[in-house]
Amino acid sequence: MTYVDSAPSKVNSQDYYHMDSLKENGFAILKDADFEVPEEEFINLEYMDWKSGGDTNFAPIASALGDMECAGFWEHDKPDKDGVWTQNAQHCPTIKKYVESMNTNYGRVRTIKLNPQDYEQALTQIHLDDNNRINPVGSGWVVRTWLELTNNPGAAMILRTKKDDVTSEVQLPLHRGMRYVVDSERMYHVVMNPTDKPRFSLITSIESSEQMEKWIQSNS
Numbered sequence: 692m693t694y695v696d697s698a699p700s701k702v703n704s705q706d707y708y709h710m711d712s713l714k715e716n717g718f719a720i721l722k723d724a725d726f727e728v729p730e731e732e733f734i735n736l737e738y739m740d741w742k743s744g745g746d747t748n749f750a751p752i753a754s755a756l757g758d759m760e761c762a763g764f765w766e767h768d769k770p771d772k773d774g775v776w777t778q779n780a781q782h783c784p785t786i787k788k789y790v791e792s793m794n795t796n797y798g799r800v801r802t803i804k805l806n807p808q809d810y811e812q813a814l815t816q817i818h819l820d821d822n823n824r825i826n827p828v829g830s831g832w833v834v835r836t837w838l839e840l841t842n843n844p845g846a847a848m849i850l851r852t853k854k855d856d857v858t859s860e861v862q863l864p865l866h867r868g869m870r871y872v873v874d875s876e877r878m879y880h881v882v883m884n885p886t887d888k889p890r891f892s893l894i895t896s897i898e899s900s901e902q903m904e905k906w907i908q909s910n911s
């Protein structure tokens with residue numbers, strides 16, 4: 692079965708704690724990872740048919756209840772926090788250790804497999820994420836962090852503040868080991884992969900917090 696991420700719920704972002712490092716641009720580029728994720732830790736995971744941002748498959752590593760599913764946590768009456776490891780997690784110890792090393796509240800943890808798509812194709816898939824549905828007012832705004840797992844020359848994260856406004860566009864060229872954090876409910880985003888191979892990346896939902904802000908600063 693094919694699923695599609697739904698549009699963001701109507702929440703007022705001003706009701707939540709935001710990290711300074713994302714306030715101006717809506718994203719922060721981190722230093723490259725100082726470790727490598729072995730290929731078998733993401734190639735061999737169990738992937739599910741879940742379309743978001745192109746021809747994609749996702750391997751759930753942490754989900755709402757630890758089940759093998761990509762659905763939003765709200766379907767289990769949870770905000771996108773307090774993720775539970777799935778059976779995939781035992782096969783990717785480097786990824787699990789990395790997520791835990793952030794020492795912050797994580798929700799969905801997934802690797803994405805994105806099949807090739809050029810710039811024009813990618814733009815048809817640009818979207819906002821639904822990160823803060825039923826997130827309690829006054830808590831930390833949920834954002835996402837990426838760790839690129841493969842090298843796909845020419846691949847880039849396309850970010851826009853306005854969906855149809857090319858003048859608001861920023862492109863982040865991607866490479867293996869690259870890390871970044873995006874307020875993906877504020878920034879329209881999609882990845883172009885103009886190669887002939889799938890691009891893999893780790894995507895983790897994280898709750899904004901003072902601790903996470905310090906982590907971003909010490910990793911920037």
Ligand SMILES: [Fe+2]
Nearest residue numbers: 744819820875
């Ligand atoms: Fe997204």
